[in-house]
Amino acid sequence: MSNHEENSGAVADNVTPIDAAKGKPAADGSDLPFIRFSGGWVYLKTCKTDKKGETYYSLQAVCKSHLRVIGTGWVDGEAFRVLELGKDKRRVMMPTRLIGSRDGWAFLQGHNVQVTPVPELRRWLHEYLMSETAYDLHGSPCGVLPEWDVADKPGWRGGAYLLPDGDMIGDVGNVIADFKLRSNHADVGVCGTVDSWVENVGRLLYGNDSPTLALGVAMASPMLGVLGVSGFGVHLYGQSSGGKTSSCYPAMSIFGSPSNRQASWNSTPLALTLLARCCNDALMMLDEMKLLRAMVMEEAIYGTFSQRSRMQGNKDGTLRPEYSWRCCVLSTGELAADVFIRMMTGRDADAGALVRLVQLPYRPLTNLHGFPDGSAFADHLRAASDEHYGAVGRAWVDWLSSNQTLAREKFAEVKARWNGRGTHGQHQRVADYFAVIETALTLSSKTLKLDVKECQGVLDRFYADWLVDFSKGGNGSHEEALLVERLEAVLSQHQRFLSKTANDQDYKQPGELWGYFHDRGDAREYLLFPAVFKERISGTIDAKVAGRLLHTRGLLRRHGEHLTVSERAGGYPNKRRFYALSLPVVDDLDAEEVL
Structure with missing residues (x-):
């Protein structure tokens, strides 16, 4: 055996079968395990028959990195194995049709698995990968491989939360992530800590209405699934270079790098629905509404908030898979959506679109926290958000996963404050959105050091602005x-x-x-x-x-x-x-x- 086997650093009971193979193993190989995981390598029991017809059994290294089959399952009518790979024991789904083929070995090598190049040894590894017997970390049989489910989108799954990068917060059980749709605009990278975000970003929001509202939308996004409410959006509109995008940077930094998460309205309606899928149960940020063609704006808004992709058929008469999602959208632009549509097309926007995407006039930054002017403050807010991001979102989701009942109770309490706003169902629907935002800010206020009364005042002012604009000063629809x-x-x-x-x-x-x-x-x-x-x-x-x-x-x-x-x-x-x-x-x- 190799020197690596002799100096693997494994405990004695793990090495004993390997040492036995160097001495005089039983003729039938019964004293050798089928598989052994030792020193980060994988060994399999192999047999070889010499010219005299005698068969010899031994343990041979078939993989010079960790590889263990931990589950099996089916997806779209195709069987797969769940593999545990590398030092970090990351989980990967491998279709069984690839096992043993050239594409299969390439698949493993693509995941940095150091498979043996010896064809004869690969035959034994193929046998292990196809086996339905489960083996523990000591190589001992422990029953049949358990069935695993496949999660095809990020977000909540039971009481656990799947991040777009495949990481899981909470106990998700036997579930593996297989996200066919991925986007850099759903970035969940981490830089800094919750405390560093509060000190360098969060404290600067006090006294500034627009960043506070945007933060509330971001914190509300993972609460949608917990509360069982539909997704919605907030569109902040105002003059160019007024600080709208910079005011949204703290909100974007909740889940990941704001520079990465910032997307644009310069997209097709289909692309926006696919991005919404990637941002399921999280925040979706869209900048510069004027870049979207006015003729398709209502279609884009309805498509994004319908929470389900358009039904389409294949040429063979079958239906294509449908996508579903649930997210909050934060949007910016120089014009309100209805003004833009009327200006470009000459017709009025549908009220349904304006209830789904709540348009609010941007409130400029007023508390500059010692900076000489609004421009300098906005630049600092953007730079600080680019240096401290991602940690708050993970901590917030982790708290929600363990306190879902408390979140629902608080929402019921806050919603009572928002009931009876306006005289039309459209008014109450938007009031319910504000109740979700207030609930998120209230529950996170202690950690993020937010003033709850101040947050309530911000939301009340924005809602009053919306109601006047939406109903043109009246009480109707x-x-x-x-x-x-x-x-x-x-x-x-x-x-x-x-x-x-x-x-x-x-x-x-x-x-x-x-x-x-x-x-x-x-x-x-x-x-x-x-x-x-x-x-x-x-x-x-x-x-x-x-x-x-x-x-x-x-x-x-x-x-x-x-x-x-x-x-x-x-x-x-x-x-x-x-x-x-x-x-x-x-x-x-x-x-x-x-x-």
């Missing part, structure tokens, strides 16, 4: 607010209307005639052609729904059960049907607005 906005825009185009008593021949303006106006009591009423109403006011809302909403607000006069009225106008002898509309009454300016 976003669709209703946009409906009134479009109504005002149409009825303000006075040149498109004729007096009810005039003849259509009197209309000399370029463009089509939209209807007529007349005074009804103290208010002016507009009689709008149904086609114009459907095209320019109801928009994506069903005309009947739009009419009922306007009637509820006192802006549409109906006739009995009909949403339209019959009137003579434009010099026509017969009555025609119109939508009878009025402009909303504007309240008098209050004292502050006058001043």
Whole structure:
């Protein structure tokens, strides 16, 4: 045997079978184990028959690095073995179809396994790899190889959490990670400690609303699976070079290198859904919304937050595998999503997209913590986040894995504070998102040295901003607010209307005639052609729904059960049907607005 066997450093009971092979082993090899793990090498019992027909048994080194089969299983109709490799005993899944083939040996060597080059010895290693017998670290048989499951995405699995690099936090059981989708934007590297992050990054967030909100979104992301809530996003918009991206760096540093985790909206909708899969149960950061084509923005938003990939078929009639995920998205851009869509396409964004991706005006950095100006402070915040990252996220997930019940109880308590916000279901849905964020900040406040009252104030201010913008100062849905906005825009185009008593021949303006106006009591009423109403006011809302909403607000006069009225106008002898509309009454300016 090699000198390595004689000086392996293994304990005596491990070396005894090897020493026995040097002496006079039993003729049938019964005193030798089938396999022995010693000194980081792997030995297998082999036999050789000489020219005289005598058979000799011995232990031969078949691998000069640690290799042990610890499990078996099936995935996509294909069998595999779970291997334990190297000094760090990392786990690797090897398809059984590769075992014994040239590709199989290349597979092992690709994982830095030092397999023997001797073909005859490889035959014995092939036999071991294909065996369903389990062997302990001493090489003793211990039953049948256990069945293992395959995790195809990172995130929560039971009470344990799988990181995108394959590491596991908590007891995940017999599960091996096989992530076919990987992205550098899901980086989970570590630099520094929790304490160093708090000292160099976390303390700088006090008094600054936007970084605090972004931190809350990051901390909320692994809580989604624990609380059983859907993913959501927050889009911070504001002027260029205002510090939006720098304010998000502390949030990105929670799980890994912020420079690596930062992705861009300059992607296809499909690419964004695949990235969301890679960031399952974690934060997904997207910068520069204006780089995404406006025509596909709603598709991208819906696709990302649908939590399931688009169903697609193969040419052979079978369905492609579907991907699912659950994550929080942090986004930045110079414009709000709905403004960008309207500016580039001329149409209004769907309210559903704006509920999934909550757009909030960016609040500039105000507490500069001694730095001369906002630019210097933002640069320091970015640099500090690049030097201290990853440790907080791992510690946070580790705490959540052991305290899931406590997290749910705290969420129920916090959610009570957010119940009843607004008068529409859309308002409450977004309020629930803020409740998740507040829960995350509250539970992590002791470790990260956060002021809970300060965090609550930040979230209250942002929610108030969102509510005013989303419902345009009203209490209804976003669709209703946009409906009134479009109504005002149409009825303000006075040149498109004729007096009810005039003849259509009197209309000399370029463009089509939209209807007529007349005074009804103290208010002016507009009689709008149904086609114009459907095209320019109801928009994506069903005309009947739009009419009922306007009637509820006192802006549409109906006739009995009909949403339209019959009137003579434009010099026509017969009555025609119109939508009878009025402009909303504007309240008098209050004292502050006058001043």
